[in-house]
Amino acid sequence: MLKMNNISRIYQNDTIQTHALRDFSLNVKAGEFVAVTGPSGSGKSTFLNVAGLLDHFDGGQYELDGVSVQGLKDDELSRLRNEKLGFIFQNYNLIPDYSIFDNVDMPLRYRGFSARERKRRVEEALEKVGLASRLKYLPSQLSGGQQQRVAIARALAGEPKILLADEPTGNLDSLMARQVMEILHDLNKDGATIIMVTHDPDQAREVSRNVQVIDGQLADFKIYAPLDRTAGNTGKSVSISAAVEEEMADA
């Protein structure tokens, strides 16, 4: 589903070169729920930006759902983001002037769906996150957790191949964080591939696979003792051990 091979990303100013990612390789299979952890400044944000096609990279190969992304034009990247990726941001990134409906609707417009199709998808996506009754609300009228759920609905509405979540619970209190995580796990259970950047080891431990970024590299990986919920997931896609093996081979 997502294959990164020896990706490097270098930030350069007048005097200093910073390797935000170096020889970064990762392979994510369909149906995986991957948690990316690492200390701040380790490059995990850069990884997410590159993975989400928000930022370019300076070397290596990146294949997203069978499409090799290096050398693609800006418009093609936009299309890929629109069709294959769903973003969930730490601070939700809802447009404050737009209603809930319009927020979820926005990426669908760029997809060129008909009004009826958009309406169907928006309602369905909001249904999934339990906010179908709040179509007309403005983001400011919702709690943080609800806002994040709207953002998840927005990410889902386009039926993406991969959900990218950047500290999705970073701005939420634990109760709301719990709700959001439940939804992500439910989605994963239904087959969604999710990559989540987080600094919360508990959340990392809950998921099927955990990778750590240190100094721009995939430093190490640990498999925490899987919590009971992940057990149900194994049958669906690849077994954990297989994934590990593959990781070894790639490295």
Added chain:
Amino acid sequence: MNFTRLNVKGLIKSLLLRKFTTGLLILQLAITLGLLVNSAILALDTREKISQPTGLDDENILLVSTHPTSGAYRDLDYFRSIVNEDLAKLNQLVGVNSVSITNQLPIRSRGMLSNTHDIDHPDQEKNDKYLKDVKYIIAEEHLAEAMGFTILEGRFLNENDQLDFDSEAKNNIVITESLAKALYGGESAVGHETNNGHIIGVIKDIMLDPTLPRDKQYGLFINTMMKYIFVGRYYVLNVEPGQMAKVRSQVSDTILAVQPERDIFKVFTLAEHLKGFYRDDQGLSDLFLLLCGLMIFVTAISSYAYSQFHISRQKKYIGIRRALGARKKDILLYVLTENWLVYSIGCLLGLGVALAFNILLSQYISLSKPDMMLFLLASAVIFVSGTLATWIPAVQTSNIPPVIATRTV
């Protein structure tokens, strides 16, 4: 362009959130449009005035206004002899068809006027006030040729119409078509007697006074130029087509060679005379166009500043849109549509301003009513100039990188 990619309702909402700046820009646009429409009206009106037919061969008639400077001309016999020599010498110039002299030119308001009525019907003047101010043109026999009048009835003045200077007899006169109609209706005017003389001919109307209605171009011609030689301020030269420049360069020297103690104020064609008559209209219309230019410039700056300001506040949201799959051109279209929406509101409001300004202006100057075509044209100008002004900020906006979406600040 695919407008389904835009959420117009959302656009309007976000405009409303910037009430003040948007309101200011809309007001500016409306005022600019109002001025634009009315300036265009002024310009078109002026153009129409200048291009209306005078009934004369404007381009091939050369006029010279002159006046003697020496006391010697107080001897009228001397004055006459000089004028006759002037006329003869001007006639000899290559390219000159005919030369004459007159006390006043067509295409002028007021001038020398006389009340005119049929000798037996003085009350005609009570029914038609224009009969009180009939142009009284002191002429001589060659004026018809020089001006290129069309004789409709009878004949133009000839040498025999010039009476002895102390004669008490009635003069013969030639009148314009509209005067003939006013005095005698459909009947032939020739042979009738007026308070100003005996009618021997009728010429086709020419534009004597543009401020009067077209059918009130009353004028009469009388052959008393030699008697009142001191009123002969204008020489009229009928010039062969294509010879104008050459003739024009020679007239002053020709006249001064006859006798140098003369002031030659101006040598000009009838076409220039017509333009001169509308000089103030032209000047005002030019001033208004200049003001339009300035106003469009200022409004363009505002449109630019407005987009720039708006974008600086929206950077983050543009980034989010990009992250969620908007292409650069989607963003470009988004920004431009937002501006077009503002322009549309401005133009609609401008329709009102244009009407109000038109009413206000018409208290001071005469101008036509605005029409829809002009309004649409002016709106197009607003749209084009506004789009040009906002092009750079719009492109800048579309270049906002999607990665901004993941920055927390």
Added chain:
Amino acid sequence: MRSNSMFAYNLSLALKSFKQAPSLYFLVILTLSIGVGLLCANLALVNSMTSDPIPEKSGQLFHVSMNTWPNDQPQAEPFHILRYREAMKISSSDIPKNSAVFYASGVYARDSASTSLKRFDSSVRATTPGFFALTNAPFAYGSGFAKSSGMEVVIGNELNQKIFAGENSVGKVLELDGELLTIVGVLKPWHLRPLFYHATEGRAFNLTDDIYAPLETSIDLGWSIHARSSSTVSYQGVKFTRDRNVFYLQAWVELENSAQQQAFQYYLDNYSQSLKDAGEHPLAILNELRDVNAWLLEQNIVDQNVLAFTFASVLFLCVCVFNASSLLLSRFHSAKFEVGLRRAIGASNKDMLVQGITESALLGIVAGLLSLLLSWFFLKLSIKFLPDLENLAVLDPKLLMLGMALALVTAIASALYPLYRANRYTISAELK
């Protein structure tokens, strides 16, 4: 002392702010000064057209209009031009302190002693001697002529410059259309805006005349009438007008109080009655005295084109103010972090306001200076498009002040809303 140093501090902040966004402030100043300059140029024209040309006694000078048309051709309104006989009746009255009866003419003039034959086209005021005292004509040399006849003239400054290079030319002899007349007086530069004594026939903004000649002499010399005349008979030149129904003379009288005014009105009406009794005055008696301002108002001398354009330039100034306001709004918005910071370290709302106003006042002053330059330029430009206004295009100090004030007011007005907005940004929001 504190306020002083605070002012200096605010000033330095303003300068710093200008330096941070020079092109934006340049645009603000440019648009404001174009707007103010254009309006000022138009107001200068309107001001010239509506000002009182002789404020010291405009209420005591009266134009005389009479209705003495000899037949019953309906001449509904009293005529501003009079026959010689009425004019003489007016000059012979001893009710007015001064009176002047005149017509406009033109001659060619040269210094009779000069070897050059070059003659200057000169406008002539053929008048009775009372003209000079009535109009307060300013003499540089000599004085007016004492009688309505005699081969004497007074000349204006401009002609004196042209023929005698501005020297005292009293006693010199001019050749005017072949006649020799002696100069008895030379005027200083004399600007009458409007030219109240001859405000008809679109001449209200002509210059004062080149030559002032005695009325009877001018008539005798046959100097033709260069203004409106009207007659019931044909006549061969001005020489023959004294005893005919030729209307061409304008009359002004100086009446110092309302008693004199009434007496003079009575005098005129009495005269008309005597004409009526003699069967020479078929129409109703209608004689009018109008003082300078009333007369100018009645003549509608204010150029309608200029008024129309003035309205347009008011609208333009509005657009300029709106423009400046939106520019400043974006400027203050981008500086809001700094505002937040200043507020956080203890600047009060009022301090911020004073600072903002200092900044906009400074803007206004710069824009004002520029607008003075621009209004001069626009004035020249207007004259290019409307050449008839040439003699009106004067920027007097009053207008310069107005221009400065307008620039200041518009600059501060443009900044008001942006300032209000800037001060509403909460401290915490900006410093988070």
